[in-house]
Amino acid sequence: MHISACTPFPLGVTMRISAKSRRSRPVMALVATAAAAGLLLTSCGDGGSPPESTDGDNLTLTEMDYYNTEPGRGPLGAQLAACGKKAGVTVKRQIVPDLRTKVLQLANSRALPDLILLDNPDLQQLAATGALADLGPAGVKTDGLYPNVVAAGEYQGKLYGVAPGVNQLALYYNTSMLEKAGVKPPATWDELRAAAKKLTQGDTVHGIGFAVPATEEGSFQFESFFFGAGASLKNLDSPQAVSALDLLKDLVDSGSAPEDVLSWNQMNVGEQFANGSLAMMINGPWELPLLRKAGMKDFGVVPVPAPAGRTPSGALGGEVWAIGTSGEKARKAGEVIKCMVSTENSLEWAKLTNYVPSDEKAAAEFQDVDPSMKTFVDTIGSAKGRSEEVGPEYPKYSQAMWTAVQSALSGSKSPSAALTDAQKQATE
Numbered sequence: 001m002h003i004s005a006c007t008p009f010p011l012g013v014t015m016r017i018s019a020k021s022r023r024s025r026p027v028m029a030l031v032a033t034a035a036a037a038g039l040l041l042t043s044c045g046d047g048g049s050p051p052e053s054t055d056g057d058n059l060t061l062t063e064m065d066y067y068n069t070e071p072g073r074g075p076l077g078a079q080l081a082a083c084g085k086k087a088g089v090t091v092k093r094q095i096v097p098d099l100r101t102k103v104l105q106l107a108n109s110r111a112l113p114d115l116i117l118l119d120n121p122d123l124q125q126l127a128a129t130g131a132l133a134d135l136g137p138a139g140v141k142t143d144g145l146y147p148n149v150v151a152a153g154e155y156q157g158k159l160y161g162v163a164p165g166v167n168q169l170a171l172y173y174n175t176s177m178l179e180k181a182g183v184k185p186p187a188t189w190d191e192l193r194a195a196a197k198k199l200t201q202g203d204t205v206h207g208i209g210f211a212v213p214a215t216e217e218g219s220f221q222f223e224s225f226f227f228g229a230g231a232s233l234k235n236l237d238s239p240q241a242v243s244a245l246d247l248l249k250d251l252v253d254s255g256s257a258p259e260d261v262l263s264w265n266q267m268n269v270g271e272q273f274a275n276g277s278l279a280m281m282i283n284g285p286w287e288l289p290l291l292r293k294a295g296m297k298d299f300g301v302v303p304v305p306a307p308a309g310r311t312p313s314g315a316l317g318g319e320v321w322a323i324g325t326s327g328e329k330a331r332k333a334g335e336v337i338k339c340m341v342s343t344e345n346s347l348e349w350a351k352l353t354n355y356v357p358s359d360e361k362a363a364a365e366f367q368d369v370d371p372s373m374k375t376f377v378d379t380i381g382s383a384k385g386r387s388e389e390v391g392p393e394y395p396k397y398s399q400a401m402w403t404a405v406q407s408a409l410s411g412s413k414s415p416s417a418a419l420t421d422a423q424k425q426a427t428e
Helices: 074-087 099-108 120-127 147-151 175-181 189-199 216-228 239-253 266-274 287-293 327-340 343-353 360-369 371-382 391-410 415-427
Strands: 058-065 090-095 115-119 170-174 280-283 299-302 319-323
Touching: 058 074, 058 099, 058 327, 074 090, 074 327, 074 343, 099 115, 099 120, 115 120, 115 327, 120 319, 120 391, 147 371, 170 175, 170 371, 175 189, 189 239, 189 280, 216 239, 216 391, 239 391, 239 415, 266 280, 266 287, 299 371, 319 327, 327 343, 343 360, 360 371, 391 415
Parallel strands: 058 090, 058 115
Antiparallel strands: 115 319, 170 280, 170 299
């Protein structure tokens, strides 16, 4: 989930939103990126107030998202128009780069747009303001969706958001490089350390690359190791958390990973992998079409390694639809969302963005359509919602986390000291 110049949190997707996480973002806010195969993202909105909700005799719904395509264009605009037509409304779309900040401001004055597509870890913070509509009374159902995806849209027992698609990270590897070095794709941390060291060739080729900048994108990437170790966001300085940060520091200190990981975003990592400067990388499914466009076919994808005996578990990326209105407009907004997250549209959205459909049956079908998505589909059910443990306070914990990663990998603090400070920062 790469964060683009127009995306607050990358959560990493083909359309380069957030990974925050995207996709991110993020970013994502999601974060946060350029798209392939006709999905080129071009411009951003002005971030002003929502337009008036009148359009003759036809009910008009306002909408906000951070996908940096021109309103009315691209796959998101097309789906919104089609679902709006089906619901008997017109949807006026607005693109807001720093969406989380904007909607929190609007929530305070109860001036939210009717529809919002925001990065999933931002949902609980917005729901806590009391400005969002419960999707249950609006008629939105979650039957058939992954349980963890449903949970990411809930706050205090009510459903406030639902995702059309989701993502998480995986380990990409250069097949030829690993075969030449006699290395198998690593499944555990010990195997990862050994493989990355053996695959490193001075400053020419590094064994592994990842992106841990001082943004939500950095937290999103680190969380693949953090959650995989069994760490909890409630205890940023736990032994499990320290072991995860120790691993990344070992990779950088040994030269197996370049120091550039502190400033790279996920797009940078993908470029380095595509040009042969990295033998392995941590990245999301949005990189698949970009690697193909670069002419790279000699690669495989496996789950992010975890400590021996543990199941890989990363952070759940992707955006959720929410409703910021009430009454008849909320009911109509619910109809639009139901259409947007339907099995058919979820599958179409996945094909366009390289997300995993939130609907389990659609995900299985997508895996058959695109076998390269198998690892992402197989592991998405174990991905952890970022706000699951700390709720609306997640942004504080995330900032404390990425600050600790920066401190430890730059050498200014030990992993243990950095995470001790992070815990204090997050709980102040």
